Amino acid sequence: MLEAPSVTVSATLAADEALARRRDAGERVLSLASGEIGLPVLPALRERLAAAAGRNAYGPVAGSAALRTAAAGYWARRGLETDPGLVVCGPGSKPLLFALLLAIGGDVVVPVPSWVSYAAQARLAGARPVPVPVLPGQGGVPDPAALREAVARARAAGRDTRCVVVTLPDNPTGTIAAPATVRRLAEAARELDLVVISDEIYHDLVFDPADRPPSPAVFAPERTVVTTGLAKNLxxxxxxxxxxxxxxxxxxxxxxxxxxxxxxxxxxxxxxxxQAAAAYAFEEPPEVVEHLAAGRRLHETVARAVAERFTAVGAELPPVRATCYLYPDFEPLREHLGRAHGVHDSGGLTTLLAERYGVGLLPGAAFGEPGRYLRVRAATGRLYGETEAERTGALSAADPLRLPWIRDSLNRFDEVLGALAR
Amino acid sequence: MLEAPSVTVSATLAADEALARRRDAGERVLSLASGEIGLPVLPALRERLAAAAGRNAYGPVAGSAALRTAAAGYWARRGLETDPGLVVCGPGSKPLLFALLLAIGGDVVVPVPSWVSYAAQARLAGARPVPVPVLPGQGGVPDPAALREAVARARAAGRDTRCVVVTLPDNPTGTIAAPATVRRLAEAARELDLVVISDEIYHDLVFDPADRPPSPAVFAPERTVVTTGLAKNLxxxxxxxxxxxxxxxxxxxxxxxxxxxxxxxxxxxxxxxxQAAAAYAFEEPPEVVEHLAAGRRLHETVARAVAERFTAVGAELPPVRATCYLYPDFEPLREHLGRAHGVHDSGGLTTLLAERYGVGLLPGAAFGEPGRYLRVRAATGRLYGETEAERTGALSAADPLRLPWIRDSLNRFDEVLGALAR
Structure with a gap:
């Protein structure tokens, strides 16, 4: 037998598949693990895809001119003038992020906590992730002062650190780094000669427009690569x-x-x-903008409702401002969780919730945090309904919390958290 | 500035884009470089894709159960009983081949000549390609005796060689290794404890069913990974x-x-x-089988016609038996090409043909062969028409060589080869 190269399945995708198997086996499950957004495809986008079904040429590696032009327009409307010749399309922003690591070479600084795949991709690319903690309540952006120290240490140890990944807004915490922090990160990157890879896939899921973070591309335009995609906003x-x-x-x-x-x-x-349908989406005609806004409102309403349930049992949570992610900290319940449930870390907490109650969450450990913490990530994207009709109903409901399938899920979650905290 | 990691654009895709730019600029071009098959999408497949436009869930990483079951059936009908649980789908067989190199680890033996991306992927995966020549007229399968020597040498030098790639039938040569060679390759792989990655994407493009090569999976079932896709047959x-x-x-x-x-x-x-449309294709209903057979007949007719033109001017060519590729050797014209055109190698030959005549071919050097050889690869996939109507006409024509757009291309090619050889 060959020695197995070290790689593990994406924690989000693995949790999703495990829960789907339990659901298929007839168990009652509540999925708050997956980053998938369970909402229907906008009919106009379905039509664009169907109309392009005859397109079977490879086309340019970087993507069609129409798509690159549309994406350039998307960024220009957000204050980043963009040359379509500098846009590259890929089959998801995930492969683009991986290919960027190969294209840049060297080691990569990742925030702690951060999305499960950054560090895994770095290892697959033959690099080593350099973990740097974020500032409290400002997920996704490594603390600029700690970044300087970590890179200096890594370089002193002979490591070739070439880039830093940031997530704006953040997955897993759902928080948004302050503009001053983004600026300081960009300045540190310039000083350290690091490329900034700014994963902005949640950019359109900031609830209050005043909260939209500036891209590091504003402060360090010569060295910032911005990525996005259609998985989350649409x-x-x-x-x-x-x-x-x-x-x-x-x-x-x-x-x-x-x-x-x-x-x-x-x-x-x-x-x-x-690509043809994506070009239409990035052009942002009114129906796309409205569809996106409806999804954003739904995330906000349901994420706030779930957040209230976490805080009601004593978990700590930063304010809900963006994405469909919550990152509660059960530290205040540590003594009780240990005594009542034998739970002492995030992995123990999510295992208990999955196995005893069929509730899927992800442990903070999956995002690179120390295992002993009691932080978990909850995602609301799968609470909006099981059927196309339910999901469409959720998108257009004046008060989605009164829809029976959402209300039932929230009630069940209340019960589970209540049982956990008792 | 960072040191640039070494990677170059896929030669086939680069040649294709360069020729497209010349065509867009109004030049008369004849594209024999691209591996793209310029034929229309079967309407039933277009319909399946359109009907699945509402599918927006990630689904299982390995692909939908329907697609994996259909692919297992496809292989079973070709003598390889297959567990759908051991099928993995990806966005093309290219990413699957790359991911296999990462999953297996270590260095990889590649045939010489071989498809442009095997060696490039190995380097991106942090491995080194171990080049091993093929037997004359039996492209795609490293000479088993030479394989043994090369792996022994590599291992003696401390290299961790773990797998060997084969292409059945072959790209770039369009030839098919003899069954005995496949068996000997499989035996050598077992003896050397190598995984065999058998790229069988051209399996359905063998012109005479009696010529279909056995898979190495027949001889070394415990260590052979087979890959295929829909890019070439459909x-x-x-x-x-x-x-x-x-x-x-x-x-x-x-x-x-x-x-x-x-x-x-x-x-x-x-x-x-x-994935939904691909599942239908791998189920091989009669309309898919007929569409595939029509494409195969067209490749055979046009490839034979192009082959005749190469041999007419004195280039050497193995018999035309599969794929839409020809790999003529201009060695018999070496003296003339040097004297009349200053051409001494495959790169010089393809540059001359592209720049003076607008004819796109790929040099043997792109496939890992020594630069001094005068071998080039010609692909017929782009000769079938520019428009959907022309391509549909080519698929159904009793004698595609009499269609004006194909006849004109062949006449132009006659002129160019004549001018080259004069």
Whole structure:
């Protein structure tokens, strides 16, 4: 037998599949683990995909001109003027992030906590993740002072650290780094000669427009790569479409060319019919904007309702401002959880909730945090209904919390948290 | 500036894009470079994709149960009984091949010549390709005796060689290794404890059923991974759907699990609407079988016609038996090409043909062969028409060589080869 290279299945996808198996076996489950957004495809996007079903050419590796132009417009409307020639499309932002690590080379700084795949991708790319904690309540952006120290230490130890990943807004915490923190991160990256990979896939899921964070591309335009996709804002995870915006200038141009070369060797192009529909989505006609806004309102309403239930039993939680993620800390319940349930860490807590109550959450340990913490991630994306009709109803409901299937889930969650805290 | 990691754009995709730019600029071009099959999507498949446009869930990393079951049936009908639980779907067989290299680890033996991406993928995966020549007229399968020597040498030098890639039938040569060679390769792999990655994407494009090569999975079932996809047999390159069949037993199960883990971190899943249509294609209902047979007949007719033109000017060519690729050797014209055109190697020959005549071919050097050879690869997939109507006409024509657009291309090719050889 060969020695097994070390790689584990994405924790979010694994949790999702495990819960689906229990549901298929007839068990009552409540899925708060998956990052999937259970909402219907906007009919206009379905139609665009169907109309493009005859497209079977590979097309340009970087994506069709229509899609790259549409994505450039999307960023321009958000204050980032963009050359379509510096846009690269891929089959999801996940493969783009991986290909960027290969294109840039060297080790990568990842925030702690952060999305499950950054560190795993770094290892697959032959690099080592350099973990740097975030500031309290400002997930997704490594503390700039700690970043300086960590990179100095890594370089002193002979490690070739070349980039830093940030998530704005953040997964798993659902929080948003302050503009000053983003600016300081960008300044530190410039000083340390690091490329910034800014994962902005949740950009459109900030509840109050005043809270929208600036991109590091505003402060360090020459070295910031921005990525986004359609999985979260338009619930098109299964369509696999993402885009990256490379910086102007020699560093950006070189990174762009290597990214396209890597893409040509790993995936050739994103599915052509999907590219056609994605181009329409990034053009943001009114129906797309409305659909996105309806999803955002639904996330906000349900995430606030779930957050209230966490705080009602004594868990600590930052204010709910973006995404459909909550990252409660059960530290105040530590003594009780240990005594009543033999639970001493995040993995024990999520295992108990899954096995005794059929409630799927992800442990903070999956996001790179110390195992002893009692933080877990809850995602509301699967609470909106099981059927297309329920999900469509949730999107248009004046008060989604009064819909029976959402109310039942929340009541069940109340019961489970109550039993846990008693 | 960072040091640039070494990676170059896929030669086939680069040649294709370069020629497209010349065509868009109004130049007369004849594209024999791309591996893309310029044929229309079967209407039934378009309909299946359109009907699945509402599918937006990620679904299982390994692909939907329907697609895995259909792919298992596809292989069973070809003599390889297959457990759907050992099938993994990806966004093309290209990403599956790359993920397999990461899942297996170590260095990989690649045939010389071989498809442009095997060696490039190995380097991106942090491995080194171990080049082993094929036997004359039997492309795609490393000479088993030479394989033994090369692996022994590599291991003596401390290299951890773990797998060997074969292509059956072959790209770039269009040839088919003899069954005895496949058997000897499988035996050598077992003796050397190598995993065999058998790229069988051209399996359905063998012109005479009696010529269909056995898979190495017949001879070394415990260690052979088979990959295929829909890009070549059904001209669905731009849809991005491939499948891998992992072996039964502990080695296969371990490789399967690591492959799924890698897939979960790099791409999540293939596009869900594409998976739905791909499941239908792999079920092989009569309309799919007929469409595939029509494409195969067209490849055979046009490839034979192009082959005749190469031999007419004195290039050497193995018999035309499979795929839409020809791999002529201009060695007999070496003296003339040097004297009349200053051409001394395959790169010089393809540059001359592209720049003076607008004819796109790929040099043997792109496939890992020594640069001084005068071998080039010609692909007929782009000769079938520019429009959907022309391509549909080519598929159904009793004698496609009499269709004006194909006849004109062949006449132009005659002129160009004549000018080259004069």
């Amino acid at each position: 619930a098109l995870g299964g369509w696999r479409a993402g885009v990256a915006r490379l910086p102007e200038g020699p560093l950006g141009r070189g990174t762009h060319d290597r990214l396209v070369a890597v893409a040509s060797q790993i995936w050739s192009s994103a599915a052509a019919p999907v | 001209a669905l390159g731009g849809w991005r759907a491939g499948v891998a069949r992992l072996p039964e037993g502990p080695l296969g199960r371990g490789t399967h699990d690591r492959l799924v883990a890698v897939a979960s971190q790099i791409w999540s899943s293939a596009a869900a609407p594409v």
